[in-house]
Amino acid sequence: MHIQxxxxxxxxxxxxxxxxxxxxxxxxxxxxxxxxxxxxxxxKKVTNVNIMRLAGKGKxxxxxxxxxxxxxxxxxxxxxxxxxxxxxxxxLHDGKNISGYIAGPTLLNAIGLCSWxxxxxxxxxxxxxxxxxxxxxIRVYRPLAVVNDDNAAYxxxxxxxxxxxxxxxxxxxxxxxxxxxxxxxxxxxxxxxWYARNLCGQKMLLKTIDIALGGIDIEAS
Numbered sequence: 658m659h660i661q662x663x664x665x666x667x668x669x670x671x672x673x674x675x676x677x678x679x680x681x682x683x684x685x686x687x688x689x690x691x692x693x694x695x696x697x698x699x700x701k702k703v704t705n706v707n708i709m710r711l712a713g714k715g716k717x718x719x720x721x722x723x724x725x726x727x728x729x730x731x732x733x734x735x736x737x738x739x740x741x742x743x744x745x746x747x748x749l750h751d752g753k754n755i756s757g758y759i760a761g762p763t764l765l766n767a768i769g770l771c772s773w774x775x776x777x778x779x780x781x782x783x784x785x786x787x788x789x790x791x792x793x794x795i796r797v798y799r800p801l802a803v804v805n806d807d808n809a810a811y812x813x814x815x816x817x818x819x820x821x822x823x824x825x826x827x828x829x830x831x832x833x834x835x836x837x838x839x840x841x842x843x844x845x846x847x848x849x850x851w852y853a854r855n856l857c858g859q860k861m862l863l864k865t866i867d868i869a870l871g872g873i874d875i876e877a878s
Contacts, residue, residue: 663689667707671717671727679743680717680725682708684752720744721790741778744795748782755806757782758813761796762824768838770821770828781816801856810842811852818864819857835868846870 667685674680682704690700708725711717717725718737724747726738749757758764761779765771781800789795801812817838821831828834839849846869853865 663693663703664707664710666692667704668711671708671711674727676727676729677738677742677746679720679746680708680727681747682723682725721788740790741793741795744787744789744793745778745780748780748784748787748795748797751783755809756784756804757797757800758804758809758816760798760800760813760816761820764813764817765820765824765826768817769834770817770826770831771824772827773825781812801852808852810844811849812856814839814842814844814849815853815857815861815865818853818861818868832868836871839869 666689670685670688671680682701685708686697686700686704689695689704690697693700695703708717712719712725715728715735718728720726720738720740720743724743726740726743728738729736749755749759757780759767759779760781762771762773762775763777763779766774777794777796779796779798781804782797783800783804785797785799787797789797801815802808804812814835817835839846849869850862850865853862857865
């Protein structure tokens with residue numbers, strides 16, 4: 658296959674890429690290698706050359722090494738991708754798989770346990786050691802366990818229970834909000850308690866049981 662065929666394929670892939678999702682050269686190279694049957698190292702070189710060329714034309718913008726975002730033409734000029742949104746997307750998803758979850762005060766605000774909006778986005782992610790751009794308002798830390806599609810909602814639920822002891826909560830009845838979150842995510846109580854037993858201490862295990870099984874209010878625990 659002629660090198661121009663590679664370049665055209667990469668352009669088509671980027672055009673079809675969702676506007677607000679980060680473009681990684683690794684994902685693009687893996688796709689190129691699979692489609693054309695070339696080795697991954699050669700695919701990486703071809704991808705890097707072509708995506709840098711597209712960046713030079715203003716079709717994509719570099720977020721950090723190996724990560725780009727699509728630009729958008731508007732009546733007021735070219736709109737660059739939001740760096741923080743791109744990095745958040747990289748932390749929460751590894752390709753099509755879930756690899757992180759919103760945590761800490763960001764999570765408490767999202768589910769209605771606190772009314773104030775934190776200055777930083779708190780995220781627990783498998784790639785918690787990823788280097789972030791200087792000045793990024795994203796705080797990343799190690800998750801309770803390796804995150805995947807199957808356990809992410811359970812880990813996040815336990816994270817909410819942990820966070821209410823660490824951060825400000827101004828909701829009147831946080832226990833009811835937490836129980837509603839469990840119901841809306843269709844979490845299995847026995848499985849949730851299993852995670853708490855294996856990942857947390859006795860205090861958090863008892864709190865999880867109280868919330869999951871409708872026991873005493875969280876304020877009294």
